[in-house]
Amino acid sequence: MxxxxxxxxxxxxxxxxxxxxxxxxxxxxxxxxxxxxxxxxWEAGSFLIFSQPQAYKLKHILKNPNVSLHFNTVDAxxxxxxxxxxxxxxxxxxxxxxxxxxxxxxxxxxGIATLDSTPERFGATFSTALRIRPTKVRGWE
Numbered sequence: 001m002x003x004x005x006x007x008x009x010x011x012x013x014x015x016x017x018x019x020x021x022x023x024x025x026x027x028x029x030x031x032x033x034x035x036x037x038x039x040x041x042w043e044a045g046s047f048l049i050f051s052q053p054q055a056y057k058l059k060h061i062l063k064n065p066n067v068s069l070h071f072n073t074v075d076a077x078x079x080x081x082x083x084x085x086x087x088x089x090x091x092x093x094x095x096x097x098x099x100x101x102x103x104x105x106x107x108x109x110x111g112i113a114t115l116d117s118t119p120e121r122f123g124a125t126f127s128t129a130l131r132i133r134p135t136k137v138r139g140w141e
Contacts, residue, residue: 004137012083012137015071016042020107024049024132025068026060026089034060039111040069041103046133047085050098050126058128061089067132070139081141087134095129098122 004013021037028034036057040047047069051058061067069085098104099119105112112122 008139008141009137011081011141012085012139015081015083019071020111022047022069022071024057025070026057027064027066028056028060029063039104039108041101041107043101043103046131048092048095048101048104049130049132050104050123051128051130052126053128055128058091058130061130062091065089069132069134082139084138085132085134086136087132089130089132092129092131095131097124098126098129 003009020039022040023035024038025033025035034056038049038051038057040049042048065088067087067089069087071081071083095101098108099122105119109119112119115122117125
């Protein structure tokens with residue numbers, strides 16, 4: 001279990017609360033890392049991400065649940081803070097649909113509208129809940 005009560009953990013927590021996207025990196029069948037920006041919320045000590053059931057990231061996770069996550073750097077030269085999480089991803093069969101997860105809907109309701117969708121259609125399309133429990137965090141401020 002990740003301890004966010006350290007000095008760096010507190011720093012990382014600010015980004016967890018404020019960032020709109022996080023980069024999820026899975027590994028494909030050839031061992032090649034496959035990064036993808038995704039929407040997320042932090043819930044119950046884990047990142048909660050919703051996926052289309054046919055997405056490659058889901059296929060990758062089912063074969064290899066080890067993943068990493070990171071935020072964009074602040075400036076164009078790659079300076080500033082860097083935060084990288086590593087952990088394991090699982091399909092959360094007990095999670096309600098995206099449009100019924102209040103914190104997720106509050107964060108992404110406008111984004112869903114820009115996709116010309118409704119929360120219910122989004123929840124039906126992105127119907128697979130992924131839960132990533134980070135075990136390590138590294139980086140610098």
